[in-house]
Amino acid sequence: MRLKDRKNIADLMLEAFGRAFPEASCSLDQDAPERLAVRGILSAQCTDVRVNIVSKELFEKYPTMAAIDEAPEKDIMDIIRPCGLYKAKAASIKAFAHLYEGQWGGEVPRDTDSLMKCPGVGKKIANLIVGEVYGIPAVVVDTHCKRVMYRTGITDSKDPLAVEKDIMKVFPEDSWISLGHEAVELGRTYCRARAPLCGECPLSSFCARRTGD
Ligand code: SF4
Incomplete structure (x- = not known):
C-alpha cells in the first residue's frame, strides 16, 4: 500500500x-516513575491486572529501589512468580534497582537508550516509561x-x-x-x-x- x-x-x-x-x-498503576518501570518489566506476557496485584505486594515489602537493590533475588522471585518468567524478571528488577540507585542517581532516565541498558528492558518497555513518565512521544x-x-x-x-x-x-x-x-x-x-x-x-x-x- x-x-x-x-x-x-x-x-x-x-x-x-x-x-x-x-x-x-495505561492500565498499570502509576504511583511513582520507578515503580511504573518495574511494572513494565513485570508486564511481559502477563496481564496488567495481575501486574498491579503482584507489584502491590512487592512494594509493600520493598517500598524503594534501594530496598529492592538490597533484597535477596530469591525473595523477589517468590513474590513475582504469578507474573511468569519470574527468574528473568527478578534479575531485571534487581538490575533496574541497582542502576537507579547507582548510575542513574535516583532518577528514571528520560531516554530509551539508557533505559535499554538494563537487562530485560526492551524498546517496548522503554517507550512505555518515557511516554507515561515524561510525556515524550513514543x-x-x-x-x-x-x-x-x-x-x-x-x-x-x-x-x-x-x-x-x-x-x-x-x-x-x-x-x-x-x-x-x-x-x-x-x-x-x-x-x-x-x-x-x-x-x-x-x-x-x-x-x-x-x-x-
Ligand atoms: S477487527 Fe481488526 S481486522 Fe477486523 S475490521 Fe477491525 S481492525 Fe480490521
Missing part, C-alpha cells in the same frame, strides 16, 4: 479511536498494537521495531502515546487474535482486513 493510503488509514483510525475509546490510557508496540497495525494495512511487518517505524511515518507525533493504548483496547475488544469481530469494529469501513497477526 502506498504511503499516502497508509496516511489516510491512519487519519481515519485516529478519528475512530477518538470516538470509540476516548478514555484509553509508541508502545505490544502484541495487540502489532496485530491491529498489520491487519489494517499500516505496516507489512510483524517485527515490533519495524511496526514502530511504520507507525511513526504516518501518525502524528502527538498521537503516539495514546495510540498504543487505543490499539490495545481495539485488540482486546474487537480485533482479537482469533475470530476478530470485524462486523462490529469501529475501523470496519476502512480496514484492509488482512488475516494473520
Whole structure:
C-alpha cells in the first residue's frame, strides 16, 4: 500500500479511536516513575491486572529501589512468580534497582537508550516509561498494537521495531502515546487474535482486513 493510503488509514483510525475509546490510557498503576518501570518489566506476557496485584505486594515489602537493590533475588522471585518468567524478571528488577540507585542517581532516565541498558528492558518497555513518565512521544508496540497495525494495512511487518517505524511515518507525533493504548483496547475488544469481530469494529469501513497477526 502506498504511503499516502497508509496516511489516510491512519487519519481515519485516529478519528475512530477518538470516538470509540476516548478514555484509553495505561492500565498499570502509576504511583511513582520507578515503580511504573518495574511494572513494565513485570508486564511481559502477563496481564496488567495481575501486574498491579503482584507489584502491590512487592512494594509493600520493598517500598524503594534501594530496598529492592538490597533484597535477596530469591525473595523477589517468590513474590513475582504469578507474573511468569519470574527468574528473568527478578534479575531485571534487581538490575533496574541497582542502576537507579547507582548510575542513574535516583532518577528514571528520560531516554530509551539508557533505559535499554538494563537487562530485560526492551524498546517496548522503554517507550512505555518515557511516554507515561515524561510525556515524550513514543509508541508502545505490544502484541495487540502489532496485530491491529498489520491487519489494517499500516505496516507489512510483524517485527515490533519495524511496526514502530511504520507507525511513526504516518501518525502524528502527538498521537503516539495514546495510540498504543487505543490499539490495545481495539485488540482486546474487537480485533482479537482469533475470530476478530470485524462486523462490529469501529475501523470496519476502512480496514484492509488482512488475516494473520
Ligand atoms: S475490521 Fe477486523 S481486522 Fe480490521 S481492525 Fe477491525 S477487527 Fe481488526
